[in-house]
Amino acid sequence: MHVKDDAAAFKKYGEQYNAHWTPTVLELDPNGDEFYRVEGFLPLDDFLAQLMLGRAHMDFKQAKWAEAEKRFREIVDKLPKAEAAPEAMYWAGVSRYKGTQDATALKETAKSFTQRYKDSSWAKKASIWA
Amino acid sequence: MPIKFRHDVEKVLKEAKEQNKPVLLDFSAAPM
Numbered sequence: 001m002h003v004k005d006d007a008a009a010f011k012k013y014g015e016q017y018n019a020h021w022t023p024t025v026l027e028l029d030p031n032g033d034e035f036y037r038v039e040g041f042l043p044l045d046d047f048l049a050q051l052m053l054g055r056a057h058m059d060f061k062q063a064k065w066a067e068a069e070k071r072f073r074e075i076v077d078k079l080p081k082a083e084a085a086p087e088a089m090y091w092a093g094v095s096r097y098k099g100t101q102d103a104t105a106l107k108e109t110a111k112s113f114t115q116r117y118k119d120s121s122w123a124k125k126a127s128i129w130a
Numbered sequence: 131m132p133i134k135f136r137h138d139v140e141k142v143l144k145e146a147k148e149q150n151k152p153v154l155l156d157f158s159a160a161p162m
Contacts, residue, residue: 006137013139014157023158030150032143051154058152 027054035061042083049075049082060091065099086117090126103129 013019017026017034027036036054038047056071072092076085093109096102106129113123114130135156136142146153 009137009139010157013155017155019155019157021157023156025158026155028143028146028153028155030146030152032146032153035152055152 025051027051027058029058045079045082046084049079049084049088052079053084053088056088056091056095060095060098063098065095069095069099080116086113086120086122089113089117090122093126093129 019026021039023039023041025038026034029035035058036050038050038054042050052071052075056068056075059065059068059071069092072088072095075082075088076092079085089112090109093105093112096105096109106126110126110129113120113126117123139155142153145151
């Protein structure tokens with residue numbers, strides 16, 4: 001769905017969804033409620049990774065742990081250089097833990113951060129699991 | 131693969147609800 005070139009729609013839905021800058025892309029759940037927002041220009045791979053991240057978070061919020069983990073890992077596998085990749089790796093580990101209740105998932109995630117994305121803020125967040 | 135955007139917002143939201151599908155709402159390059 002796209003509101004480009006339609007000033008009336010931009011105004012109406014911009015106010016409804018609190019989108020006052022362009023580019024803004026919202027991911028809405030089937031009820032039309034926002035669950036993820038991308039604001040500002042991003043290079044293609046980073047933009048795609050953000051959209052995938054949003055979709056994965058939707059599964060996470062719905063407690064679909066296996067689906068969420070798969071979607072988060074897909075970002076790391078397919079777009080490893082995207083800015084969202086470290087965040088995706090973090091949440092993939094959390095999703096696995098939530099689905100299995102096995103703390104090994106967190107430990108392994110922390111270990112993975114010693115090999116990839118070790119300078120990211122997500123590596124710091126995962127370091128507590130080591 | 132090109133994205134086929136639609137402009138009929140209300141219809142899309144209705145279909146999304148019926149089909150239990152998420153929706154992308156794009157405000158890119160809209161008039162300021």
